[in-house]
Amino acid sequence: MECIILKLENVTVFCGSHSGSSAVYEKSAFALGAHLAKENIGIVYGGGSIGLMGALADGALSEGGSVTGVIPQFLLDREMGHPKLTHLEVVTSMHKRKERMEALGDAFITLPGGAGTLEEFFEIFTWGQIGLHKKPIGLLNVNHFYDEILQLFNKLIDESFLHQAYVNQLFTGADGAEILDQFKFFEPVDVRTYADINRRQS
Incomplete structure (x- = not known):
């Protein structure tokens, strides 16, 4: 198992463009942004000004933090971009957005959100599983969202569709401080090959 010293300069955060049904979601997004700024960790996120995205950015900016937004041109044309970011990078597509957000971050944290947020989380989780990155992933499980x-992951493991080792790249917590503390114990996943599978089956 490879051992690394994790240095976090920027954390990529996935979160919803809606605020959700409870004020706790927006409050937690603002708090995460503020906490990362206080820890001198920059934020990379989707560049939006509304919902949890806006709260996250506002929290970091309130503490003088660095916030980089990555947004496709067609969303910027809808006037969804945050006007006060440290840097706003405009890309051509949603695919390019995820590619840049992965490249710019040293770790990932996913807040509550809808289908788009879940899609970003599962893709980055999959990229870690197949070795496209060696970075820890956090789920901000505020309000047990x-x-x-997490129960589904247990089901996938029980049914032999997912190995426990890949879930070990995932850390959960109710706030940013808890997740950052857990990131210190991250070890990259050994990528399983089809040759390994064939050897086990022979």
Whole structure:
């Protein structure tokens, strides 16, 4: 198992463009942004000004933090971009957005959100599983939002569709401080090959 010393300069955050049904979601997004700024960790996110995205950016900016937004041109044309970011990078597509957000971050944290947020989380989780990155992933499980997702991972493991080792790249917590503390114990996943599978089956 490869051992690394994790140095976080920027954390990529995935989160919803809506605020959700409870004020706790927006409050937690603002708090995460503020906490990362206080820890001198920059934020990379989707560049939006509304919902949890806006709260995250506002929290970091309130503490003088660095916030980089990555947004496709067609969303910027809808006047969804945050006007006060440290840097706003405009890309051509959603695919390019995810590619840049992965490249710019040293770790990932996913807040509550809808289908788009879940899609970003699962893709980055999959990229870690197949070795496209060696970075820790956090789920901010505020208000038990991701309990069912975590239960689903247990089901996938029980049914032999997912190995426990890949879930070990995932850390959960109710706030940013808890997740950052857990990131210190991250070890990259050994990528399983089809040759390994064939050897086990022979």
